[in-house]
Amino acid sequence: MSVDLRDDVIHLVGTDVTISIPARAVRVRPRLGQTALRIELPDGGLLVGGELSALADQLPPAGEGLAHRLESHPGLVLIAFALLPVVAWLGYRQTIPWIARVAVYRFPPAIEAGIGREALGVLDQQLVGPTSLDANRRAGVSAAFGELSGHAGLPDAALMYRDGTAVGANAFALPGGILVVTDQLVSQLTDEQVVAVIAHELGHVAHRHALRALFQGSLLVLLANMVLGDAGGVTMMASQVPALLAQMRYSRDHEREADAYAFELLRRSGRSPLLLGDALAALERADGGMGSGPLRYLSTHPATDDRMQAARDAVPPPE
Amino acid sequence: MRDDPERLPTMPAAPPWEGGTDSEAPVPATQRHPFRFTGSTPEFFRIWIVSALLTLVTFGAYSAWAKVRKRRYLYAHTWVAGANFDYHANPKAILRSRLIALVGLGAYSGLGLLAPWAAIALLAVVALLVPWIVLRALAFGAASSSYRNLRFRFRGRYRDAARAIGPLAVWPLVVVLLPDVPTGKTPLTSGPWISLFAPTALFVAAYPYMVAWRWRLRLSGTAYGSVPLACEARTRAFYRTYLVVGVGTLAMFLFALLLATLLAPLFIANRGAAVATFLAVVGVVAVVANASARARVSNLALGATRIGEGVRVVSDLAPGKLAGLYLVNAVAVACSLGLLVPWAVVRTARYRTSTLALDAAGDLDGLLGDVVRDIGATGEELAELFAFDFSL
Numbered sequence: 001m002s003v004d005l006r007d008d009v010i011h012l013v014g015t016d017v018t019i020s021i022p023a024r025a026v027r028v029r030p031r032l033g034q035t036a037l038r039i040e041l042p043d044g045g046l047l048v049g050g051e052l053s054a055l056a057d058q059l060p061p062a063g064e065g066l067a068h069r070l071e072s073h074p075g076l077v078l079i080a081f082a083l084l085p086v087v088a089w090l091g092y093r094q095t096i097p098w099i100a101r102v103a104v105y106r107f108p109p110a111i112e113a114g115i116g117r118e119a120l121g122v123l124d125q126q127l128v129g130p131t132s133l134d135a136n137r138r139a140g141v142s143a144a145f146g147e148l149s150g151h152a153g154l155p156d157a158a159l160m161y162r163d164g165t166a167v168g169a170n171a172f173a174l175p176g177g178i179l180v181v182t183d184q185l186v187s188q189l190t191d192e193q194v195v196a197v198i199a200h201e202l203g204h205v206a207h208r209h210a211l212r213a214l215f216q217g218s219l220l221v222l223l224a225n226m227v228l229g230d231a232g233g234v235t236m237m238a239s240q241v242p243a244l245l246a247q248m249r250y251s252r253d254h255e256r257e258a259d260a261y262a263f264e265l266l267r268r269s270g271r272s273p274l275l276l277g278d279a280l281a282a283l284e285r286a287d288g289g290m291g292s293g294p295l296r297y298l299s300t301h302p303a304t305d306d307r308m309q310a311a312r313d314a315v316p317p318p319e
Numbered sequence: 320m321r322d323d324p325e326r327l328p329t330m331p332a333a334p335p336w337e338g339g340t341d342s343e344a345p346v347p348a349t350q351r352h353p354f355r356f357t358g359s360t361p362e363f364f365r366i367w368i369v370s371a372l373l374t375l376v377t378f379g380a381y382s383a384w385a386k387v388r389k390r391r392y393l394y395a396h397t398w399v400a401g402a403n404f405d406y407h408a409n410p411k412a413i414l415r416s417r418l419i420a421l422v423g424l425g426a427y428s429g430l431g432l433l434a435p436w437a438a439i440a441l442l443a444v445v446a447l448l449v450p451w452i453v454l455r456a457l458a459f460g461a462a463s464s465s466y467r468n469l470r471f472r473f474r475g476r477y478r479d480a481a482r483a484i485g486p487l488a489v490w491p492l493v494v495v496l497l498p499d500v501p502t503g504k505t506p507l508t509s510g511p512w513i514s515l516f517a518p519t520a521l522f523v524a525a526y527p528y529m530v531a532w533r534w535r536l537r538l539s540g541t542a543y544g545s546v547p548l549a550c551e552a553r554t555r556a557f558y559r560t561y562l563v564v565g566v567g568t569l570a571m572f573l574f575a576l577l578l579a580t581l582l583a584p585l586f587i588a589n590r591g592a593a594v595a596t597f598l599a600v601v602g603v604v605a606v607v608a609n610a611s612a613r614a615r616v617s618n619l620a621l622g623a624t625r626i627g628e629g630v631r632v633v634s635d636l637a638p639g640k641l642a643g644l645y646l647v648n649a650v651a652v653a654c655s656l657g658l659l660v661p662w663a664v665v666r667t668a669r670y671r672t673s674t675l676a677l678d679a680a681g682d683l684d685g686l687l688g689d690v691v692r693d694i695g696a697t698g699e700e701l702a703e704l705f706a707f708d709f710s711l
Contacts, residue, residue, distance in 0.1 A: 111433065
């Protein structure tokens with residue numbers, strides 16, 4: 001079979017058929033890599049075949065996209081290959097957190113408070129029970145909490161005490177300024193150390209980390225799926241691993257931010273930042289933790305040693 | 320008009336069919352037409368990387384176009400009986416359906432945080448809609464695919480779609496609602512066996528049924544032009560298959576447990592290594608089980624499929640080979656932070672196509688030749704108006 005383009009007319013000569021079509025009447029399908037050239041005929045027919053490639057240069061395809069041009073030049077592909085990790089990294093470290101911050105800034109506080117109350121309800125149902133802490137102890141801690149939230153300018157923050165049966169010694173900051181501390185945590189620390197932990201949790205409240213984490217996590221998973229979702233099933237699950245590690249990193253960033261806030265708040269209320277370091281050390285002695293080895297990348301908190309060092313660095317030099 | 324530069328020499332694979340010899344006309348020999356994949360990783364990688372970059376830069380908007388390009392590449396490099404496939408979906412329709420899905424997800428998440436009961440109600444409504452959505456998605460996919468310039472068609476019944484995804488839609492509802500039944504406070508604090516175990520056991524029991532209907536819905540509802548496909552696999556065959564896979568998986572788990580007890584002293588010291596090894600073992604067992612199930616079920620369903628009266632589908636995936644393929648893919652993708660996904664995709668496509676073939680009693684052209692010419696109308700309109708394509 002021979003193919004020829006003469007005077008804007010395509011001639012196809014086969015063993016027992018000859019076809020002539022004006023070049024204007026056909027539609028060349030946009031090319032994709034090395035796929036065989038396909039030419040759509042006006043009556044609905046389709047021409048496919050290797051010999052047609054000879055026409056490829058003479059018949060520009062309808063709407064050859066930017067994408068095909070980018071894919072066809074090895075140089076541009078190389079640039080795309082180099083740019084991809086850069087764009088991905090920037091998106092992860094800058095764009096997604098920025099979008100989350102902007103979204104949270106515009107988020108109505110009333111709705112956020114509603115979310116926090118719902119979350120507290122879930123906690124009460126699933127993970128914690130009513131507190132059995134001594135009334136005097138509670139009074140002491142609540143007084144210090146009142147003082148701290150005054151210094152922080154967060155009058156709407158509230159402190160709840162719970163018996164943390166399933167979660168042990170722990171403290172949470174829920175959206176809308178609801179702080180929860182477990183009996184186990186209070187009983188393991190001195191009053192001043194509890195105050196330091198509260199300062200850290202107030203940091204989460206001030207920065208609205210809970211909501212930001214929600215947005216960042218969703219955006220990250222969505223984008224990761226869009227880019228890496230081709231390989232279905234098992235391989236897609238494997239490609240979730242980087243997304244998961246990335247989310248852990250977001251969490252560690254938030255913890256560091258809360259630590260920094262706590263140091264500042266403690267200083268402002270006349271206490272030493274070292275209190276937070278002491279509290280963390282006491283808590284880690286009680287429960288193992290992920291340590292400073294390679295597993296720290298799986299942790300939602302920075303390594304305790306690093307945090308204690310940050311506390312030491314935050315102590316103002318003697319005047 | 321077709322040109323066949325890639326026509327393969329066809330070899331008669333089996334002796335002439337039995338039954339009904341007509342002394343006048345010669346009994347046609349079955350010819351086997353194997354599928355072939357001609358794509359290459361370097362080429363697909365180029366398409367993939369440009370797609371990934373543009374998707375990131377447009378924050379996901381380009382993803383619909385990216386999907387169409389990648390699918391077109393993979394389809395165009397899949398050949399059988401001297402011709403290849405093509406994919407014609409309109410990216411705008413895909414983008415629209417993705418935005419709808421996103422809005423729905425956002426609404427559900429928002430309600431879940433604020434008013435969980437409203438969220439559950441929404442879930443119930445969506446559960447009723449899902450079979451219809453699945454039908455539309457299958458119709459869109461079929462109408463967007465063509466072989467030798469003739470589009471596929473899909474038509475399915477709501478009740479079959481409900482059978483195919485019913486347990487999947489109902490199970491989360493049951494698990495969410497059950498804690499409020501006074502059999503125990505919550506799955507975590509008391510009575511996990513009733514509130515979590517029962518629904519999960521039911522789901523596991525219904526799973527092979529679901530899978531059987533999923534394959535049958537998709538295959539038996541598809542038609543090539545006016546030639547219908549039919550999948551004749553029985554549900555109980557699916558149950559047998561999953562039983563085999565289940566027993567194999569249990570055996571693997573027991574073996575792993577045995578190994579763990581033997582190596583326990585090594586792990587007491589190093590907690591990190593214990594966690595890592597545990598995760599690795601669970602991962603490997605899960606992948607092998609998944610691959611084994613997938614291979615056997617595909618062979619079962621596709622092997623029982625015929626196209627029209629004279630063409631049968633042949634599938635012989637090897638569970639071991641597929642498991643190896645998946646494992647290597649998973650490790651490669653995880654280690655390369657996703658950059659080796661195109662390599663994994665091409666590898667998988669190449670292997671899976673190599674295990675597919677069509678057995679035709681007589682000349683394939685003759686059998687598929689008397690199809691009704693379907694010049695675009697049904698396909699395009701369907702795609703424009705009711706396109707729902709939810710796979711990412």
